[in-house]
Amino acid sequence: MTILIVDDAAFMRMRLKKLLTGQGFAVEEASDGKEAVARYQALNPDCVLMDITMPEMSGIDALQEIRRIDPEARVIMVSALGQQAMVIQAIQHGAKDFIVKPYEPDRVLSALTKVLPVQKS
């Protein structure tokens, strides 16, 4: 399964990539909302981990654009503490779950388990 990581912070992308590739996921990256929309259209990933606060296009705007392109898109928002209002907005726009930064690896994996379809063996 392919996960698209969207975060303007290279360090955060590196951490998530390390965690997810270690769990057998294929990982693609984008560093802002605009790039995320383009990468989503090109790659059709199974899930998107989307930071909220980014320059260029915010995570909320990118979520709306991705959901417009693909109403079934699975997007998990990554927020900082204190961004409750934006998390609610994201859920209203179709985000499937949210993770609060700084997060523990288990929280990321449990959100993905909840959102991703169960693979049949």
Add this chain to the structure above:
Amino acid sequence: MEANVEQVMSIWGKICGPGLEEASRALSRMTGLSFTMEDKAVSEVEWKDILDKFDARHAAELYAVNLGATGLIPTRIILIFSPENSRRLVSAMMGEDVPLPLDDVGLSALGEVGNVVGTAFLNVFANIFGEVFEPTVPQVRQGQGSSVFPVLPARQKVLVTEALFRVTGETLWGEIMIAPLTKGAK
């Protein structure tokens, strides 16, 4: 709740300890490392004195993380590290020795420290005032002396905390500056 800059400064001064404790927990969660931070000295100074102090250090090379906060009173939060302390901090976070100057990933790691510390302080502050504060995207600057700082009014009051960071066998110093902006400042 109404508040003026003097009240805000007074409260910031009192929450340095709890703010750093919350930041330590958050950084530990984020990195899986054992982070602790302590405030060793807290002082209130004017911005012009900070500029003088840093420029008097023979314009030493510095790394600065700048972020803002919106809310009750707009605030600038600035973290300052020497290059060597930045390198040691980022190396600990990345689990490998990184060289100087820091590359994009290293600068981003330092930015995340600023983000976590700033957000932790804002959360403690928000709990007191019952109001949500939102941090802005951190900007990391590298340069000499005061060139890494934002432009603030000379008479702007700033709370300076000398903080001791301990992480996986490394002990290093940083300075955290908090400036609740007076009217007209950006």
